[in-house]
Amino acid sequence: MSPQKMSVRRVAVIGGARIPFARSDGPYATASNQQMLTAALDGLVERHGLQEPGAVGEFVAGAVLKHSRDFNLVRETVLGSKLHPSTPAYDIQQACGTGLQAVIAAANKIALGQTDSAIAGGADTASDAPLGVNDSLRRILLEARRAKSLGGRMKALAKVRPGHLVPDIPRNAEPRTGLSMGEHAAVTARAWGIRREAQDELAATSHQRLAAAYERGFFEDLVIPFRGLARDQNLRPGSTVEKLAALKPVFGLDHPDPTMTAGNSTPLTDGAATVLLASEEWARERGFEPLAYLTAYETAAVDFVGGDVAGGEDGLLMAPAYAVPRMLERAGLGLDDFDLVEIHEAFASQVLATLAAWEKRGLGTVDRARLNVAGSSLATGHPFAATGARIVATLAKLLAERDAPARGLISVCAAGGQGVTAILERA
Numbered sequence: 001m002s003p004q005k006m007s008v009r010r011v012a013v014i015g016g017a018r019i020p021f022a023r024s025d026g027p028y029a030t031a032s033n034q035q036m037l038t039a040a041l042d043g044l045v046e047r048h049g050l051q052e053p054g055a056v057g058e059f060v061a062g063a064v065l066k067h068s069r070d071f072n073l074v075r076e077t078v079l080g081s082k083l084h085p086s087t088p089a090y091d092i093q094q095a096c097g098t099g100l101q102a103v104i105a106a107a108n109k110i111a112l113g114q115t116d117s118a119i120a121g122g123a124d125t126a127s128d129a130p131l132g133v134n135d136s137l138r139r140i141l142l143e144a145r146r147a148k149s150l151g152g153r154m155k156a157l158a159k160v161r162p163g164h165l166v167p168d169i170p171r172n173a174e175p176r177t178g179l180s181m182g183e184h185a186a187v188t189a190r191a192w193g194i195r196r197e198a199q200d201e202l203a204a205t206s207h208q209r210l211a212a213a214y215e216r217g218f219f220e221d222l223v224i225p226f227r228g229l230a231r232d233q234n235l236r237p238g239s240t241v242e243k244l245a246a247l248k249p250v251f252g253l254d255h256p257d258p259t260m261t262a263g264n265s266t267p268l269t270d271g272a273a274t275v276l277l278a279s280e281e282w283a284r285e286r287g288f289e290p291l292a293y294l295t296a297y298e299t300a301a302v303d304f305v306g307g308d309v310a311g312g313e314d315g316l317l318m319a320p321a322y323a324v325p326r327m328l329e330r331a332g333l334g335l336d337d338f339d340l341v342e343i344h345e346a347f348a349s350q351v352l353a354t355l356a357a358w359e360k361r362g363l364g365t366v367d368r369a370r371l372n373v374a375g376s377s378l379a380t381g382h383p384f385a386a387t388g389a390r391i392v393a394t395l396a397k398l399l400a401e402r403d404a405p406a407r408g409l410i411s412v413c414a415a416g417g418q419g420v421t422a423i424l425e426r427a
């Protein structure tokens with residue numbers, strides 16, 4: 001396959017804005033997805049002066065956990081925000097890949113000349129989870145609604161039993177296997193021989209690097225204070241390997257030597273993030289200096305049902321092991337060509353398994369000094385749909401700081417055995 005650039009027009013990353021991420025059932029416990037997404041969006045709009053009609057071509061974002069009332073969440077967010085009400089908007093969803101897939105959808109339209117600017121992002125709350133009514137009760141209520149007479153309605157409602165009142169609670173589990181993300185990751189960690197010490201080291205590094213990035217003011221123009229938080233609440237600057245080593249395992253307990261703990265797994269998190277993308281012409285006209293350019297992206301999926309449950313190497317969160325080689329081949333690049341690498345840290349073991357898979361597939365090793373240099377999801381937390389936008393904005397700014405040609409790789413694993421990846425470059 002010959003190397004090819006995907007863009008017809010170059011797509012620039014102009015800036016990002018997110019609210020600090022909070023541990024679920026904490027300070028954002030009463031905040032909805034719409035409120036959090038609005039706060040992130042307003043921060044971006046105000047900072048870049050995008051209030052007038054037509055300033056932004058469209059807003060594309062999503063949430064993984066949504067109430068039925070949020071069927072048009074992203075457009076509703078526009079209507080309650082500082083973005084002009086004439087801005088079109090739509091929802092997108094690819095589990096934990098949502099934020100990055102929103103960036104890709106927006107970038108494609110800019111690349112093809114269908115719009116000049118767009119905002120992409122995502123929000124998620126595990127606190128304000130969409131509890132549903134029990135399926136049996138829902139069917140009875142629908143039957144009652146369809147009934148043509150009071151008698152018919154009463155007859156339907158008379159079928160309600162106490163057991164029907166048990167709510168339908170969303171589970172952090174794969175429908176096809178019934179296993180949680182953490183249990184899947186534990187199976188994969190065993191298949192790849194990922195040690196506890198290596199996981200704790202990765203987690204400690206993530207906290208220390210995120211803390212250092214906050215200390216040097218890196219996030220001052222990226223993070224908008226919200227509901228009393230100015231920094232990611234999950235950040236523990238004092239998180240050392242020794243402290244992490246003392247935590248008890250929480251996943252893979254059916255195995256004699258479980259390695260995954262609350263410290264080397266992402267916590268359930270609430271938050272929202274946005275990114276501003278545009279054509280170079282649009283950026284020039286408005287006087288914005290692009291931080292970086294999106295030059296390639298890829299998605300992949302694995303047969304995790306057969307592979308992972310059987311203890312194979314193609315686990316639920318391993319699709320980036322396929323997406324990245326494919327993307328690099330298309331772009332005519334190798335891992336060595338990247339100054340920075342951002343791997344979403346769903347679990348430390350999943351990052352380490354992904355690195356091992358890239359190595360096994362002949363891509364080489366990633367220099368840890370280039371990996372997640374401003375921390376990642378183990379320290380920031382992981383509000384599912386927001387993570388991709390957080391990473392794009394962080395990496396674009398890190399590349400811009402280098403003030404020289406530089407290239408960055410993004411790898412995000414997602415539920416359903418999927419992976420979304422991208423390349424950012426600074427010319």
Ligand SMILES: CC(=O)SCCNC(=O)CCNC(=O)[C@H](O)C(C)(C)COP(=O)(O)OP(=O)(O)OC[C@H]1O[C@@H](n2cnc3c(N)ncnc32)[C@H](O)[C@@H]1OP(=O)(O)O
Pocket residue numbers: 096172181182236239240243244247250261262263264265266267268317345346347382413414415
């Ligand atoms: C594609 C994808 O991204 S898949 C990933 C999707 N996300 C997930 O699946 C979320 C996975 N995470 C979880 O389910 C939960 O966070 C769990 C099960 C890992 C942990 O839940 P909890 O037990 O409620 O965690 P909790 O925050 O109470 O932490 C447990 C203990 O570890 C401690 N701890 C957690 N992190 C650290 C740390 N970095 N340093 C030191 N101690 C820590 C806590 O202080 C707590 O200690 P305590 O019991 O003395 O109070």
